[in-house]
Amino acid sequence: MSTRAEGDTWWRLVAPKRDSGRTIPLPTFVAEALRERLTERDAEKRAAKVWAPNDLVFSDLRGNPIAFSNLQHWWTGALERAGLAYRRWHALRGSTITILLADGVPEITVAAIVGHRSLEQTARYTKLLPRVSRDAADRIGRAIG
Numbered sequence: 001m002s003t004r005a006e007g008d009t010w011w012r013l014v015a016p017k018r019d020s021g022r023t024i025p026l027p028t029f030v031a032e033a034l035r036e037r038l039t040e041r042d043a044e045k046r047a048a049k050v051w052a053p054n055d056l057v058f059s060d061l062r063g064n065p066i067a068f069s070n071l072q073h074w075w076t077g078a079l080e081r082a083g084l085a086y087r088r089w090h091a092l093r094g095s096t097i098t099i100l101l102a103d104g105v106p107e108i109t110v111a112a113i114v115g116h117r118s119l120e121q122t123a124r125y126t127k128l129l130p131r132v133s134r135d136a137a138d139r140i141g142r143a144i145g
Helices: 028-047 068-081 091-102 107-114 119-123 130-144
Strands: none
Touching: 091 107, 107 119
């Protein structure tokens, strides 16, 4: 979300009111990569003659948001290098939800992580993984077999 405060001549990105203050747990390797990026960003900020008045982790060389067309280009390139078919960015959200649920993370925890207000909303993103259905069949077999 972007906004312009009264008297400002520039736009600023701000978190939506609903999500302000929400903490998202990250895998250790992601947290470490973000720490490294913040160090790089701070060096870029010191070296720049002009820096946008925001606190973006990823930005252009002046601290402005990265153009969506650039992000889209990087995303499709990463998919190609990984040998994956094209998918939308938002598919990552559904994949994350599915992986967490398949690994036994409680639905209420998954919903909190992704910011859903209801378990029904989370359930719309899930896909049945073959190993999960196999595990369910094995559990039934152990229970009644």
